[in-house]
Each structure stands twice: as C-alpha cells, then as structure tokens.
Amino acid sequence: MKENDKQQQPSFGQVVLSTLAAAIGVQSNKNRERDFKGGSIKAYVAAGLIFTALFVITLVLIVKTVLSNMD
Numbered sequence: 001m002k003e004n005d006k007q008q009q010p011s012f013g014q015v016v017l018s019t020l021a022a023a024i025g026v027q028s029n030k031n032r033e034r035d036f037k038g039g040s041i042k043a044y045v046a047a048g049l050i051f052t053a054l055f056v057i058t059l060v061l062i063v064k065t066v067l068s069n070m071d
Contacts, residue, residue, distance in 0.1 A: 010039050019047040023055075 010018065018035050021027040035044070 008038055010034060010043075015039065015043050015047050019044065019051050022048070023051060 014031075014034070018027065018031060018039075021031070
C-alpha cells in the first residue's frame with residue numbers, strides 16, 4: 001500500500017462541516033469521498049444525533065418564544 005493511498009481521519013471540524021452540509025443537502029464530491037474513505041461511522045452518527053437534538057431544541061424554543069409573545 002502506498003503512503004498516498006492512506007487516508008487520514010477527518011478532523012472534528014471536518015466532521016461538523018460534513019454534518020451541516022448533509023443537513024442542508026450540499027456536499028462536494030471530494031469531501032464525500034474523504035468522509036467515506038477515512039471517516040468513522042460512529043463520529044458521523046454522533047454528530048448527526050447531536051445536530052438533530054440541537055435543531056429540535058432550537059425549534060421548540062423559537063415556537064415557545066413566538067407563542068408567548070402573542071398575548
């Protein structure tokens with residue numbers, strides 16, 4: 001195996017950016033290949049679950065704020 005063939009694992013920031021890109025449905029082919037070749041499924045599942053939880057909590061807070069201001 002050549003050294004050029006070895007893929008480094010994506011950094012924390014790259015995992016977060018890939019998760020955000022997946023959430024809105026935009027991802028470059030280069031990043032997608034990096035994620036599938038060098039990334040750990042556990043890191044992406046964890047990032048996806050955390051992002052989803054934060055998204056839902058944000059929506060709940062926004063709805064509560066809007067409804068409380070309708071008095």
